[in-house]
Amino acid sequence: MGSLYFLIIVIVAVIAYTLYNYFSQKRAVKTLTEEEFKAGYRKAQLIDVREANEFDGGHILGSRNIPLSQLKMRMKEIRPDKPVYLYCQSGMRSGRAAQMLYRKGYKDLYQLQGGFKKWTGKIKSK
Incomplete structure (x- = not known):
């Protein structure tokens, strides 16, 4: 019986954490369609x-590469007075990046809906 209560508490905690992340991300960043992004x-x-x-x-x-793993160290490269358009492969990392930037005072934050894998515009490869 004790393990059932533990399992229920863990499930509730995971759901609460997921909802918290979802709503804090919604407050930090505006998700744009490809047309709006372009x-x-x-x-x-x-x-x-x-x-x-x-x-x-x-x-x-035209994009600059600042990986999420380096964002805290390279945040000074991003101007807080200009809009910031973020994207990643699917939209998960750009949402986390937006939350980090929002906590540091950046307010004009946007991300690409569906990420790079949904992008149909011009691309550049090395």
């Missing part, structure tokens, strides 16, 4: 938060 990213800082090998395999033309 309309604004040229006037903003376009950041690819994937790792360098993923970036080299193909990225949106």
Whole structure:
């Protein structure tokens, strides 16, 4: 019986954590469709938060690579007074990056819905 209570507590904790992340991400970043993203990213800082090998395999033309794993150390490279457009492979890492930036005072944050794998625009490969 004790293990059943433990299991229920763990499940409730996981659900609560997931909901907290979901709603804090919604507050931090606006998710844009590809058309909305294309309309604004040229006037903003376009950041690819994937790792360098993923970036080299193909990225949106004009983007800079600042991997999520290096974001805390390289945050000074991103201006807080200009919009920041983020993307990753699927949208998970860009959401986490947006949360980190939001906590540091960045407010004008956007991410690409579906990430790079849904992108149909121009790309560049190395």
